[in-house]
Amino acid sequence: MRQTTISEKQTFEFAKKFARTLKGGEVIGLVGDLGAGKTVFAKGLAAGLGIKQNITSPTFVLMKVYEVKSLKFKVKNLCHIDAYRIKSPQDITAIGAEEYFNRSDAITVIEWADNIKKILPKKTRYIKIEITELKKRKIINCQ
Ligand SMILES: Nc1ncnc2c1ncn2[C@@H]1O[C@H](COP(=O)(O)OP(=O)(O)O)[C@@H](O)[C@H]1O
Ligand SMILES: [Mg+2]
Known part of the structure; x- marks a missing residue:
C-alpha cells in the first residue's frame, strides 16, 4: 500500500478508512519525522472506530487508552502510544502497554x-509517513 496525500484532511480520511479494515489485535507502528502526520493518522484511526473524544498526542503520559463505544466494532479499546520522549523501550513496558499488544x-x-x-510484536504493521513537500505526504505500508 502506497498513498500520497496532499492535505492533513486527506491523511485523516485515509487513516479513517484504514481503521475500518482492522479486526482487533492489530499493532500499528507509525514511523516518520516530527510533523509528518503521525498524530493526524492516529486521529483518523480513532474517528474510523467511532471515537468522538479529542485525540492528543500522549507525548508526556506515553499512553492513552480510549474506549470504542460503537457497537459496530468488536474492538473495545484504542491504545495510543507516543514513544518520542522515552529513554528506553522499558519505559513503555513499565506502564503496562504490552497488555494491549496481545488483546x-x-x-x-x-x-x-x-x-x-x-x-513490539512480530505482527506489528509499520506505516511510514514521509514528508515530500510542505503539504504532501507519502504513506507507505511496510508490510
Ligand atoms: N498531507 C498531510 N498529511 C498530514 N499532515 C499534514 C499534511 N500536510 C500538512 N500537514 C501538517 O503537518 C502536521 C502534522 O502534525 P502531526 O500529525 O502532529 O505530526 P507528528 O505527529 O508526525 O509529529 C500538521 O500541522 C498538519 O497540518
Ligand atoms: Mg505526534
Whole structure:
C-alpha cells in the first residue's frame, strides 16, 4: 500500500478508512519525522472506530487508552502510544502497554514506533509517513 496525500484532511480520511479494515489485535507502528502526520493518522484511526473524544498526542503520559463505544466494532479499546520522549523501550513496558499488544479486542497505534521496535510484536504493521513537500505526504505500508 502506497498513498500520497496532499492535505492533513486527506491523511485523516485515509487513516479513517484504514481503521475500518482492522479486526482487533492489530499493532500499528507509525514511523516518520516530527510533523509528518503521525498524530493526524492516529486521529483518523480513532474517528474510523467511532471515537468522538479529542485525540492528543500522549507525548508526556506515553499512553492513552480510549474506549470504542460503537457497537459496530468488536474492538473495545484504542491504545495510543507516543514513544518520542522515552529513554528506553522499558519505559513503555513499565506502564503496562504490552497488555494491549496481545488483546484481540484492542488496537494499538504507536507514534515513533522505531524507538521501541525491540519490544513490539512480530505482527506489528509499520506505516511510514514521509514528508515530500510542505503539504504532501507519502504513506507507505511496510508490510
Ligand atoms: N498531507 C498531510 N498529511 C498530514 N499532515 C499534514 C499534511 N500536510 C500538512 N500537514 C501538517 O503537518 C502536521 C502534522 O502534525 P502531526 O500529525 O502532529 O505530526 P507528528 O505527529 O508526525 O509529529 C500538521 O500541522 C498538519 O497540518
Ligand atoms: Mg505526534
